[in-house]
Amino acid sequence: MNVIATLNSESEEPPILIGAHYDTVPGSPGADDNASGVAATLECARILAKSQSNRRVIFVAFDAEEMQPPVEGLHGSTAFVDELDPELRPSAAIILETIGFSSTTLKQKLPSSFRFLFRRAYNALKQQNFKANSLLVLSKRDSSELSRSLEQTASQTDINLPVLPLEVPWWMPLVRNLRRSDHAPFWKAGIPAVMISDTANFRNPNYHRSSDTADTIDLELVAKATHTIVAAIENSGI
Template sequence: MTNGPTAEPGREILPDAARLRRHVEFLAREPRGRLRAPAAMERAEAYVRDELTAAGWLVRRQPFDARWQIGSTDRHGHRALALKPRLHRRLRGANLIASLPGAPTGPVVVVGAHLDSVSGSPGADDNASGVAVVLETARLLAGAPTPPGVVLAVFDMEELGLIGARQAAGELSRNPGVRGMICLESVGYFSDLPGTQRLPAGFEKLFPEASAAVRADGGRGDFTLVVHRRSSADAAEAWRRAAAAATMTGLLLRDPRPDGPLGLLIGLAVPPAGHLGRSDHAPYWNRGIPALMLTDTANFRNPHYHRSTDLPDTLDYQRLASVTAATAVTAVTWPDTGATP
């Protein structure tokens, strides 16, 4: 497994698959969401806050009150966010933002994942897996000899249309500023069986190289997809190299759209490209901030997506540990190329 941050010379701190499983099992006991399952959401939020604090991070709860937001519904169902549009009159939620004492001032790298699930689904993969990686990354980075310029973010209301991430992107881009962002979106489901990896309609024409790589592997769902843009290409390659050292395959997929509002508009017009902005990295792209999305491709691989069967036993925790190792390394070595102007 790849070398990770070290607490002292000669002593590595490595991801713990058992600890990752413990996080997922707690978070995925039940569906959680601010609107339909508020008590469960509060329990999940308290768990995350306590785990981050125990790892030595300073945690800020940042409430928000968002009005007239275009988003989606969080009702369960095996459909993508973009196919469930809704206008929200008012949404009140909260993000958790954590930093290490003594970390350098200035622009940071954000590592984030959303905490909520859709109604009716315990959301082990979507997205307790991503939150578990954030929590284990917290433990790894807290052991570094020098606190890195990394902020950990756990977002609210992703299933309602990236609401929490939009709020956090605005706040963090103002203070302290953001160099880059790594989004963990459904990162724990893998399959070595041929034909388990599907592609969205129109994907092969728009992304022939990535599609050919999936076909050459027999359509196995044994990789992590690393979605990036030109601004984050170097970071994507850094993640791929770190993952390879941790015996994990990273398949790079470049979104051809530019960062900023134009990229958002193109995604609305070209649905296959729109799939690449279906999580909490998109608000950072829309602000011109380099970002990665790490994903097992959700409903294009996992048959339990947004269903009651999205349970902890369906995940691969050894591979999830590899995802964590590569994420921690990339966060602390984020390349300067493509940094926010």
């Protein structure tokens, strides 16, 4: 069951959506995957409800994102998109997926092909000395403007969040690693969407394990992600 709330529902402009899945895999407390994303979604809702922004925003906690073999995942977000009222079709969706793990001892890992396929993101990571303290922003062509707005906002001195801008080129097939979270049904429906992530199993050794507990979460990283989204909505008009 998805949990949905709308801010400024009286507005006639297309809404922006902020969402995160609330389920986890069996045997894992799911602190990073994905209580961190849900916490940021709730905090965005709390702050924006008190702000002067008139932006219509839909907040969604998606169910059944995780794959439970032999059953595929993304059920909650797929159902949400399939049943979407055309009048509530968002102009864009921001999906928060495992955003709470950083490390001062581990280095950021990536697939071997990453440096050749995503040069801008690789160069950004190289400039960061492969530190495991950034958040990836995954986008494709129709959501690149949203991605760059979030990236620019994150670089502000009062936020100072390192970002890995993973922009999928138009010619690249959307292989499974690019469709692993709730942004994928929005992409399929032609709705611009980005996924924000700490890169999950490419960084967090607790991914999908019983050790994914609250004491492993970098609260400052979650706060910076929240601040970035709120500031982008309030100041950039995304």
